[in-house]
Amino acid sequence: MKIYLAGPDVFLPDAIEVGRRKVAICDRHGIIGLYPLDNSVHLAASDASRQIFHGNEAMMDDAGAIIANLTPFRGPGADAGTVYELGYMAGSGKLCLGYCNDPALYADRARRFTTVTELDGRLVDAEGLTVEDFGLPDNLMMIHALDLHGVPLVLPRERPADVWHDLTAFETCVKLAAARLASES
Amino acid sequence: MKIYLAGPDVFLPDAIEVGRRKVAICDRHGIIGLYPLDNSVHLAASDASRQIFHGNEAMMDDAGAIIANLTPFRGPGADAGTVYELGYMAGSGKLCLGYCNDPALYADRARRFTTVTELDGRLVDAEGLTVEDFGLPDNLMMIHALDLHGVPLVLPRERPADVWHDLTAFETCVKLAAARLASES
Numbered sequence: 402m403k404i405y406l407a408g409p410d411v412f413l414p415d416a417i418e419v420g421r422r423k424v425a426i427c428d429r430h431g432i433i434g435l436y437p438l439d440n441s442v443h444l445a446a447s448d449a450s451r452q453i454f455h456g457n458e459a460m461m462d463d464a465g466a467i468i469a470n471l472t473p474f475r476g477p478g479a480d481a482g483t484v485y486e487l488g489y490m491a492g493s494g495k496l497c498l499g500y501c502n503d504p505a506l507y508a509d510r511a512r513r514f515t516t517v518t519e520l521d522g523r524l525v526d527a528e529g530l531t532v533e534d535f536g537l538p539d540n541l542m543m544i545h546a547l548d549l550h551g552v553p554l555v556l557p558r559e560r561p562a563d564v565w566h567d568l569t570a571f572e573t574c575v576k577l578a579a580a581r582l583a584s585e586s
Numbered sequence: 587m588k589i590y591l592a593g594p595d596v597f598l599p600d601a602i603e604v605g606r607r608k609v610a611i612c613d614r615h616g617i618i619g620l621y622p623l624d625n626s627v628h629l630a631a632s633d634a635s636r637q638i639f640h641g642n643e644a645m646m647d648d649a650g651a652i653i654a655n656l657t658p659f660r661g662p663g664a665d666a667g668t669v670y671e672l673g674y675m676a677g678s679g680k681l682c683l684g685y686c687n688d689p690a691l692y693a694d695r696a697r698r699f700t701t702v703t704e705l706d707g708r709l710v711d712a713e714g715l716t717v718e719d720f721g722l723p724d725n726l727m728m729i730h731a732l733d734l735h736g737v738p739l740v741l742p743r744e745r746p747a748d749v750w751h752d753l754t755a756f757e758t759c760v761k762l763a764a765a766r767l768a769s770e771s
Contacts, residue, residue: 412716450720454730475700475711476661482725484666488673489731514699515660526660531597535635540667545639546674 408470593655
């Protein structure tokens with residue numbers, strides 16, 4: 402079983418090493434982890450971004466499941482590239498898993514970046530745009546996609562000291578995927 | 587032809603009115619626009635977020651295409667729920683279109699929210715995380731998904747004064763979708 406390992410991990414300074422650790426964890430549970438940076442792309446090429454896209458899409462098409470790292474990235478919610486990939490895999494009928502190393506609710510996360518006030522019974526940000534307030538950690542589309550197309554979001558009880566390198570919640574996802582596959586075979 | 591109208595428009599104070607305007611534009615071009623708020627959901631219900639998810643997914647499954655509003659939302663990039671839906675439609679093999687009322691490059695958008703510096707030949711933010719620098723307006727997965735699964739991102743030459751209510755780029759997407767459908771039939 403191959404699983405696509407999506408996440409903003411690819412933007413870390415030690416992105417390659419984090420990918421190696423993730424693939425090794427998968428290996429210990431009998432799963433082949435496909436990590437985006439394993440695609441060989443010449444970053445200096447004029448069509449580098451397109452090559453990366455095609456490499457990632459080919460990996461997703463080759464995988465039977467996704468484990469998405471939905472830890473907030475440069476804002477209150479998950480990384481857009483990762484979220485796109487989660488949607489792509491859900492639309493493709495693949496098994497969807499995800500984790501997030503920040504268990505805070507979305508409305509509380511939003512408060513770190515903007516002033517959140519109540520107006521006419523709804524929460525709004527400084528621009529007057531509604532802040533989702535369903536007691537969920539992120540946008541409802543991702544949270545319920547995991548419920549419906551795979552396994553509910555895996556969250557640590559407390560935010561780990563190093564959200565980008567603590568792979569406990571990731572390993573929980575790998576175990577859940579391995580158990581699901583064992584029960585299906 | 588039914589098109590799913592995705593976007594953070596649903597978070598605007600006048601979300602319902604914006605939806606009506608979008609559906610009316612579709613209608614003028616012979617297209618049925620499906621707007622998420624047309625689902626009837628009791629927001630006070632304990633499972634309101636799940637009802638919204640199911641309503642949106644049913645609309646996406648019913649539609650042959652998506653027009654995603656990828657205007658930056660509460661950060662440098664597109665709204666996560668919208669991006670999830672774009673991925674879902676791409677994975678489902680549907681026609682994908684999108685527009686963005688902010689033509690700025692992603693790296694420049696990131697500078698509005700964090701300090702961006704150069705380190706070892708790459709751009710990084712204040713946390714040391716890589717800032718994508720491919721000359722694209724947002725994460726490469728969404729931009730190239732549109733190229734490959736539909737029509738390249740529609741951008742205005744200049745940011746309109748009211749990014750949330752100017753529907754010029756949206757109407758361009760509707761026209762492009764209508765033309766594509768006419769050429770296929």
